Amino acid sequence: MKILFASAPGYGLTLPLIPVVWAARAAGHDVLLATTAEIAEVSARAGLPVVDVFPGRDVWTDLLATIKDGAAPDPDEPEEYRIARQHQGPFGLFTAAMTEGTIEAGRAFGADLVVYPSDHGTGALAAAALGVPALEVGNRISWSARDLSWRTEHADFLDSDLVTLMREKLGIGDAPVKVIARIDPRAPSMGGLRADEEPADERDGAPWWPMQFVPYNGGSVLPEWALRKPERPRVAVTLGTVVPAMSGISSLKVVLDALGGMDVEVILAAGAADVSELGELPENVRSVGYLPLSAFLPECSAIVHHGGSGTTAAPLFYGVPQLVLPSFADNPMSAERVVERGVGLSHDPSTVDVETLRKLVRRLFEEDSFAVAAAEVRAEIAGQPSPSDVIARAVAALG
Numbered sequence: 001m002k003i004l005f006a007s008a009p010g011y012g013l014t015l016p017l018i019p020v021v022w023a024a025r026a027a028g029h030d031v032l033l034a035t036t037a038e039i040a041e042v043s044a045r046a047g048l049p050v051v052d053v054f055p056g057r058d059v060w061t062d063l064l065a066t067i068k069d070g071a072a073p074d075p076d077e078p079e080e081y082r083i084a085r086q087h088q089g090p091f092g093l094f095t096a097a098m099t100e101g102t103i104e105a106g107r108a109f110g111a112d113l114v115v116y117p118s119d120h121g122t123g124a125l126a127a128a129a130l131g132v133p134a135l136e137v138g139n140r141i142s143w144s145a146r147d148l149s150w151r152t153e154h155a156d157f158l159d160s161d162l163v164t165l166m167r168e169k170l171g172i173g174d175a176p177v178k179v180i181a182r183i184d185p186r187a188p189s190m191g192g193l194r195a196d197e198e199p200a201d202e203r204d205g206a207p208w209w210p211m212q213f214v215p216y217n218g219g220s221v222l223p224e225w226a227l228r229k230p231e232r233p234r235v236a237v238t239l240g241t242v243v244p245a246m247s248g249i250s251s252l253k254v255v256l257d258a259l260g261g262m263d264v265e266v267i268l269a270a271g272a273a274d275v276s277e278l279g280e281l282p283e284n285v286r287s288v289g290y291l292p293l294s295a296f297l298p299e300c301s302a303i304v305h306h307g308g309s310g311t312t313a314a315p316l317f318y319g320v321p322q323l324v325l326p327s328f329a330d331n332p333m334s335a336e337r338v339v340e341r342g343v344g345l346s347h348d349p350s351t352v353d354v355e356t357l358r359k360l361v362r363r364l365f366e367e368d369s370f371a372v373a374a375a376e377v378r379a380e381i382a383g384q385p386s387p388s389d390v391i392a393r394a395v396a397a398l399g
Contacts, residue, residue, distance in 0.1 A: 009038065125177075
Protein backbone atom coordinates (compact mmCIF):
# COMPACT_ATOMS: atom_id res chain seq x y z
CA MET A 1 0.00 0.00 0.00
CA LYS A 2 1.14 3.55 -0.72
CA ILE A 3 0.61 5.84 2.27
CA LEU A 4 0.98 9.60 2.03
CA PHE A 5 1.73 11.33 5.34
CA ALA A 6 1.04 15.08 5.40
CA SER A 7 2.19 17.43 8.14
CA ALA A 8 2.76 21.09 8.93
CA PRO A 9 6.37 22.40 9.08
CA GLY A 10 6.83 22.75 12.85
CA TYR A 11 8.96 20.44 14.98
CA GLY A 12 6.17 19.84 17.49
CA LEU A 13 3.67 19.34 14.68
CA THR A 14 5.60 16.77 12.64
CA LEU A 15 7.97 14.88 14.95
CA PRO A 16 5.12 13.07 16.79
CA LEU A 17 4.10 11.62 13.41
CA ILE A 18 7.55 10.19 12.59
CA PRO A 19 7.17 6.93 14.62
CA VAL A 20 3.88 6.28 12.79
CA VAL A 21 5.62 6.71 9.43
CA TRP A 22 8.37 4.35 10.60
CA ALA A 23 5.74 1.79 11.62
CA ALA A 24 4.15 1.90 8.17
CA ARG A 25 7.49 1.55 6.44
CA ALA A 26 8.56 -1.33 8.70
CA ALA A 27 5.31 -3.10 7.81
CA GLY A 28 6.35 -3.03 4.15
CA HIS A 29 4.28 -0.13 2.88
CA ASP A 30 5.56 2.57 0.54
CA VAL A 31 5.53 5.88 2.39
CA LEU A 32 5.99 9.53 1.47
CA LEU A 33 5.96 12.50 3.85
CA ALA A 34 4.62 15.77 2.43
CA THR A 35 5.79 18.83 4.35
CA THR A 36 7.95 21.92 3.78
CA ALA A 37 10.55 24.36 5.15
CA GLU A 38 13.18 23.12 7.60
CA ILE A 39 11.07 20.12 8.59
CA ALA A 40 11.54 18.61 5.13
CA GLU A 41 15.25 18.20 5.80
CA VAL A 42 14.69 17.20 9.44
CA SER A 43 12.32 14.43 8.32
CA ALA A 44 14.73 13.27 5.63
CA ARG A 45 17.41 12.89 8.32
CA ALA A 46 14.97 10.58 10.11
CA GLY A 47 15.38 8.22 7.17
CA LEU A 48 12.15 9.08 5.38
CA PRO A 49 11.37 9.90 1.75
CA VAL A 50 10.11 13.48 1.79
CA VAL A 51 8.63 15.91 -0.72
CA ASP A 52 8.75 19.68 -0.20
CA VAL A 53 5.26 20.81 -1.18
CA PHE A 54 5.97 24.56 -0.95
CA PRO A 55 9.56 25.08 -2.11
CA GLY A 56 11.14 28.44 -2.61
CA ARG A 57 9.63 30.11 0.45
CA ASP A 58 10.10 29.26 4.13
CA VAL A 59 6.51 29.36 5.31
CA TRP A 60 7.44 28.52 8.92
CA THR A 61 9.94 31.38 9.24
CA ASP A 62 7.45 33.72 7.58
CA LEU A 63 4.78 32.67 10.05
CA LEU A 64 6.99 33.26 13.10
CA ALA A 65 8.06 36.66 11.75
CA THR A 66 4.44 37.67 11.27
CA ILE A 67 3.48 36.60 14.79
CA LYS A 68 6.56 38.11 16.42
CA ASP A 69 6.94 41.35 14.52
CA GLY A 70 3.55 41.84 12.89
CA ALA A 71 5.28 41.98 9.52
CA ALA A 72 3.55 44.15 6.93
CA PRO A 73 2.25 42.53 3.74
CA ASP A 74 4.96 41.88 1.16
CA PRO A 75 3.92 43.00 -2.34
CA ASP A 76 5.88 40.07 -3.77
CA GLU A 77 4.42 37.46 -1.43
CA PRO A 78 2.63 34.39 -2.84
CA GLU A 79 -1.11 34.49 -3.47
CA GLU A 80 -1.50 31.85 -0.76
CA TYR A 81 -0.27 34.32 1.87
CA ARG A 82 -2.84 36.90 0.85
CA ILE A 83 -5.56 34.26 1.04
CA ALA A 84 -4.45 33.10 4.49
CA ARG A 85 -4.26 36.64 5.88
CA GLN A 86 -8.01 37.03 5.34
CA HIS A 87 -8.69 34.23 7.79
CA GLN A 88 -7.84 33.98 11.48
CA GLY A 89 -5.40 31.53 12.98
CA PRO A 90 -1.84 30.65 11.95
CA PHE A 91 -2.78 27.18 10.72
CA GLY A 92 -4.72 28.76 7.89
CA LEU A 93 -1.38 29.71 6.32
CA PHE A 94 -0.39 26.05 6.10
CA THR A 95 -3.73 25.13 4.55
CA ALA A 96 -3.46 27.89 1.97
CA ALA A 97 0.20 27.32 1.14
CA MET A 98 0.58 23.54 1.30
CA THR A 99 -2.65 22.00 0.03
CA GLU A 100 -2.05 22.25 -3.72
CA GLY A 101 1.47 20.82 -3.50
CA THR A 102 0.32 18.01 -1.21
CA ILE A 103 -2.42 17.00 -3.62
CA GLU A 104 0.01 17.02 -6.53
CA ALA A 105 2.50 14.91 -4.56
CA GLY A 106 -0.18 12.44 -3.53
CA ARG A 107 -1.42 12.11 -7.10
CA ALA A 108 2.08 11.54 -8.49
CA PHE A 109 2.83 9.07 -5.70
CA GLY A 110 -0.41 7.16 -6.27
CA ALA A 111 -1.48 7.33 -2.63
CA ASP A 112 -3.96 4.74 -1.37
CA LEU A 113 -4.28 6.32 2.09
CA VAL A 114 -3.55 9.76 3.55
CA VAL A 115 -2.44 10.09 7.18
CA TYR A 116 -2.35 13.54 8.77
CA PRO A 117 -2.39 15.22 12.21
CA SER A 118 -5.67 16.65 13.49
CA ASP A 119 -4.38 20.23 13.17
CA HIS A 120 -3.34 19.93 9.50
CA GLY A 121 -6.35 20.65 7.30
CA THR A 122 -4.19 20.17 4.21
CA GLY A 123 -4.08 16.41 4.82
CA ALA A 124 -7.84 16.10 4.96
CA LEU A 125 -8.31 18.21 1.83
CA ALA A 126 -5.70 16.12 0.02
CA ALA A 127 -7.55 12.91 0.90
CA ALA A 128 -10.80 14.40 -0.37
CA ALA A 129 -9.18 15.60 -3.60
CA LEU A 130 -7.50 12.23 -4.21
CA GLY A 131 -10.64 10.28 -3.34
CA VAL A 132 -8.81 7.98 -0.91
CA PRO A 133 -9.44 7.12 2.77
CA ALA A 134 -7.86 9.14 5.56
CA LEU A 135 -6.43 8.37 9.00
CA GLU A 136 -6.33 11.35 11.37
CA VAL A 137 -3.65 11.18 14.06
CA GLY A 138 -3.64 13.41 17.13
CA ASN A 139 -0.21 14.95 17.74
CA ARG A 140 -0.81 16.74 21.04
CA ILE A 141 -0.70 15.65 24.66
CA SER A 142 -2.61 18.69 25.95
CA TRP A 143 -5.72 18.44 23.76
CA SER A 144 -7.50 16.33 21.18
CA ALA A 145 -10.07 17.08 18.50
CA ARG A 146 -12.14 14.47 20.37
CA ASP A 147 -12.70 17.00 23.16
CA LEU A 148 -16.02 18.81 22.81
CA SER A 149 -14.57 21.75 24.75
CA TRP A 150 -11.79 22.13 22.22
CA ARG A 151 -14.14 21.93 19.22
CA THR A 152 -16.43 24.60 20.66
CA GLU A 153 -13.52 26.99 21.28
CA HIS A 154 -11.69 26.54 17.98
CA ALA A 155 -12.80 26.70 14.38
CA ASP A 156 -13.04 23.25 12.82
CA PHE A 157 -10.11 22.79 10.46
CA LEU A 158 -12.48 21.24 7.91
CA ASP A 159 -15.40 23.62 8.25
CA SER A 160 -14.20 27.18 7.72
CA ASP A 161 -14.36 29.88 5.08
CA LEU A 162 -10.74 29.19 4.17
CA VAL A 163 -11.43 25.48 3.59
CA THR A 164 -14.43 26.37 1.44
CA LEU A 165 -12.28 28.78 -0.55
CA MET A 166 -9.53 26.18 -1.04
CA ARG A 167 -12.06 23.57 -2.17
CA GLU A 168 -13.29 25.98 -4.81
CA LYS A 169 -9.81 27.17 -5.83
CA LEU A 170 -8.44 23.65 -6.26
CA GLY A 171 -11.56 22.08 -7.75
CA ILE A 172 -12.21 19.74 -4.82
CA GLY A 173 -15.86 20.73 -4.61
CA ASP A 174 -17.97 18.85 -2.07
CA ALA A 175 -15.87 15.67 -2.16
CA PRO A 176 -16.06 14.17 1.36
CA VAL A 177 -13.19 13.21 3.61
CA LYS A 178 -13.59 9.47 4.21
CA VAL A 179 -12.04 9.11 7.66
CA ILE A 180 -11.56 5.46 8.62
CA ALA A 181 -10.50 6.37 12.17
CA ARG A 182 -9.08 9.12 14.38
CA ILE A 183 -6.26 8.56 16.85
CA ASP A 184 -6.00 9.94 20.40
CA PRO A 185 -2.40 9.50 21.67
CA ARG A 186 -2.97 10.73 25.22
CA ALA A 187 -2.69 8.58 28.32
CA PRO A 188 -6.14 7.48 29.57
CA SER A 189 -5.85 9.46 32.81
CA MET A 190 -4.93 12.57 30.82
CA GLY A 191 -7.95 12.52 28.52
CA GLY A 192 -7.01 9.62 26.26
CA LEU A 193 -8.48 6.17 25.67
CA ARG A 194 -7.86 2.74 27.15
CA ALA A 195 -6.80 -0.04 24.81
CA ASP A 196 -10.33 -1.47 24.81
CA GLU A 197 -12.16 1.80 24.07
CA GLU A 198 -13.45 2.81 20.63
CA PRO A 199 -15.96 5.67 20.85
CA ALA A 200 -17.59 7.02 17.69
CA ASP A 201 -16.99 10.62 16.66
CA GLU A 202 -20.28 12.47 16.92
CA ARG A 203 -19.53 14.41 13.73
CA ASP A 204 -19.36 11.52 11.28
CA GLY A 205 -19.39 8.27 13.24
CA ALA A 206 -15.72 7.47 12.57
CA PRO A 207 -14.17 5.52 15.46
CA TRP A 208 -11.58 6.93 17.81
CA TRP A 209 -8.65 4.61 18.53
CA PRO A 210 -6.04 4.86 21.28
CA MET A 211 -2.34 4.86 20.46
CA GLN A 212 0.84 4.89 22.49
CA PHE A 213 2.66 8.21 22.16
CA VAL A 214 6.21 7.30 21.14
CA PRO A 215 8.51 10.34 21.35
CA TYR A 216 10.84 11.17 18.51
CA ASN A 217 13.08 14.21 18.87
CA GLY A 218 15.90 13.51 16.45
CA GLY A 219 18.97 11.35 16.30
CA SER A 220 22.52 11.99 17.42
CA VAL A 221 25.88 10.39 18.08
CA LEU A 222 25.65 10.11 21.86
CA PRO A 223 28.33 11.49 24.13
CA GLU A 224 29.85 8.99 26.55
CA TRP A 225 28.30 10.60 29.65
CA ALA A 226 24.79 10.04 28.29
CA LEU A 227 25.29 6.27 28.55
CA ARG A 228 26.22 6.38 32.25
CA LYS A 229 23.93 6.70 35.24
CA PRO A 230 24.49 10.08 36.91
CA GLU A 231 26.15 10.18 40.33
CA ARG A 232 23.67 12.81 41.53
CA PRO A 233 20.16 13.80 40.41
CA ARG A 234 20.12 14.85 36.77
CA VAL A 235 17.82 17.70 35.69
CA ALA A 236 17.05 18.47 32.05
CA VAL A 237 16.43 22.08 31.01
CA THR A 238 15.07 23.10 27.61
CA LEU A 239 12.95 25.74 25.88
CA GLY A 240 12.25 23.70 22.75
CA THR A 241 12.60 25.25 19.30
CA VAL A 242 9.91 27.96 19.10
CA VAL A 243 10.47 29.90 22.32
CA PRO A 244 14.14 30.78 21.60
CA ALA A 245 13.15 31.96 18.12
CA MET A 246 10.27 34.07 19.41
CA SER A 247 11.51 35.50 22.71
CA GLY A 248 15.10 34.40 23.21
CA ILE A 249 16.54 32.41 26.10
CA SER A 250 16.85 35.08 28.80
CA SER A 251 14.19 33.27 30.86
CA LEU A 252 16.76 30.49 31.40
CA LYS A 253 18.90 32.77 33.58
CA VAL A 254 16.77 32.34 36.70
CA VAL A 255 16.46 28.59 36.07
CA LEU A 256 20.22 28.08 35.83
CA ASP A 257 20.94 30.37 38.78
CA ALA A 258 18.52 28.31 40.86
CA LEU A 259 19.78 24.91 39.77
CA GLY A 260 23.37 26.08 39.95
CA GLY A 261 23.02 26.34 43.72
CA MET A 262 21.72 22.78 44.09
CA ASP A 263 23.51 19.44 44.30
CA VAL A 264 22.32 18.29 40.86
CA GLU A 265 23.70 17.71 37.38
CA VAL A 266 22.03 20.03 34.88
CA ILE A 267 21.75 19.21 31.17
CA LEU A 268 20.98 22.39 29.22
CA ALA A 269 19.59 21.56 25.78
CA ALA A 270 19.25 24.98 24.15
CA GLY A 271 19.55 23.87 20.54
CA ALA A 272 21.19 26.40 18.25
CA ALA A 273 20.56 29.31 20.64
CA ASP A 274 23.57 31.40 21.69
CA VAL A 275 23.91 30.75 25.42
CA SER A 276 26.69 33.31 25.83
CA GLU A 277 24.08 35.92 26.73
CA LEU A 278 23.47 33.95 29.93
CA GLY A 279 26.97 34.73 31.11
CA GLU A 280 29.22 32.17 32.78
CA LEU A 281 27.26 29.01 33.43
CA PRO A 282 27.32 27.34 36.86
CA GLU A 283 29.86 24.53 37.21
CA ASN A 284 27.15 21.86 37.44
CA VAL A 285 25.57 22.86 34.09
CA ARG A 286 26.46 20.85 31.00
CA SER A 287 25.46 22.80 27.87
CA VAL A 288 24.85 20.32 25.06
CA GLY A 289 23.38 22.52 22.33
CA TYR A 290 21.17 20.23 20.31
CA LEU A 291 20.92 16.76 21.82
CA PRO A 292 17.68 14.76 21.56
CA LEU A 293 15.83 14.57 24.87
CA SER A 294 15.54 10.82 24.50
CA ALA A 295 19.33 10.59 24.72
CA PHE A 296 19.44 11.60 28.38
CA LEU A 297 15.88 12.02 29.69
CA PRO A 298 15.50 8.38 30.85
CA GLU A 299 18.16 8.95 33.52
CA CYS A 300 16.77 12.33 34.65
CA SER A 301 15.08 12.90 37.97
CA ALA A 302 13.23 15.97 36.66
CA ILE A 303 12.88 18.28 33.68
CA VAL A 304 12.27 22.04 33.58
CA HIS A 305 10.72 23.26 30.34
CA HIS A 306 8.37 25.65 28.57
CA GLY A 307 5.33 23.40 28.05
CA GLY A 308 5.67 22.51 24.39
CA SER A 309 3.52 19.54 23.48
CA GLY A 310 6.36 17.23 22.47
CA THR A 311 8.53 18.37 25.38
CA THR A 312 5.66 17.64 27.78
CA ALA A 313 4.97 14.23 26.25
CA ALA A 314 8.55 12.91 26.34
CA PRO A 315 8.90 12.92 30.16
CA LEU A 316 5.45 11.31 30.42
CA PHE A 317 6.72 8.45 28.24
CA TYR A 318 9.83 8.06 30.42
CA GLY A 319 8.09 8.64 33.76
CA VAL A 320 10.02 11.80 34.67
CA PRO A 321 8.43 14.50 36.92
CA GLN A 322 8.38 17.94 35.36
CA LEU A 323 8.31 21.64 36.17
CA VAL A 324 6.57 23.66 33.47
CA LEU A 325 7.16 27.38 32.97
CA PRO A 326 4.57 27.90 30.19
CA SER A 327 5.22 30.40 27.44
CA PHE A 328 2.43 30.80 24.86
CA ALA A 329 0.16 28.97 22.41
CA ASP A 330 -0.92 25.68 24.02
CA ASN A 331 1.93 25.75 26.58
CA PRO A 332 -0.36 26.83 29.46
CA MET A 333 -2.74 24.01 28.55
CA SER A 334 0.11 21.50 28.76
CA ALA A 335 1.05 22.92 32.16
CA GLU A 336 -2.53 22.52 33.37
CA ARG A 337 -2.59 18.86 32.32
CA VAL A 338 0.71 18.20 34.11
CA VAL A 339 -0.52 19.76 37.35
CA GLU A 340 -3.99 18.16 37.18
CA ARG A 341 -2.51 14.69 36.78
CA GLY A 342 0.04 15.27 39.54
CA VAL A 343 3.08 14.46 37.38
CA GLY A 344 4.63 17.86 37.98
CA LEU A 345 4.31 21.51 38.91
CA SER A 346 3.94 24.80 37.07
CA HIS A 347 4.74 28.46 37.65
CA ASP A 348 4.42 31.70 35.71
CA PRO A 349 7.90 32.25 34.17
CA SER A 350 7.49 36.04 34.40
CA THR A 351 7.26 35.97 38.20
CA VAL A 352 9.37 32.99 39.22
CA ASP A 353 12.54 33.76 41.19
CA VAL A 354 15.56 31.72 42.20
CA GLU A 355 14.31 30.65 45.62
CA THR A 356 10.84 29.76 44.35
CA LEU A 357 12.26 27.65 41.55
CA ARG A 358 14.54 25.80 43.97
CA LYS A 359 11.57 25.04 46.20
CA LEU A 360 9.58 23.69 43.27
CA VAL A 361 12.41 21.44 42.09
CA ARG A 362 13.00 20.19 45.64
CA ARG A 363 9.31 19.27 45.84
CA LEU A 364 9.67 17.15 42.71
CA PHE A 365 12.60 15.33 44.38
CA GLU A 366 11.24 15.04 47.91
CA GLU A 367 7.50 14.44 47.48
CA ASP A 368 6.96 10.88 46.30
CA SER A 369 3.59 11.65 44.73
CA PHE A 370 5.14 13.17 41.61
CA ALA A 371 7.35 10.18 40.82
CA VAL A 372 4.47 7.80 41.59
CA ALA A 373 2.07 9.65 39.28
CA ALA A 374 4.70 9.87 36.53
CA ALA A 375 5.31 6.11 36.80
CA GLU A 376 1.56 5.48 36.60
CA VAL A 377 1.24 7.50 33.41
CA ARG A 378 4.29 5.78 31.95
CA ALA A 379 2.62 2.41 32.59
CA GLU A 380 -0.63 3.62 31.01
CA ILE A 381 1.20 4.70 27.87
CA ALA A 382 3.07 1.39 27.67
CA GLY A 383 -0.26 -0.45 27.78
CA GLN A 384 -1.73 1.33 24.76
CA PRO A 385 -1.52 0.01 21.18
CA SER A 386 1.76 0.87 19.47
CA PRO A 387 1.98 2.84 16.21
CA SER A 388 2.61 -0.51 14.47
CA ASP A 389 -0.63 -1.89 15.92
CA VAL A 390 -2.53 1.17 14.70
CA ILE A 391 -1.13 0.95 11.16
CA ALA A 392 -2.04 -2.75 11.00
CA ARG A 393 -5.54 -1.96 12.24
CA ALA A 394 -5.97 0.81 9.67
CA VAL A 395 -4.88 -1.45 6.82
CA ALA A 396 -7.23 -4.18 8.03
CA ALA A 397 -10.10 -1.68 8.15
CA LEU A 398 -9.52 -0.95 4.47
CA GLY A 399 -10.03 -4.62 3.65
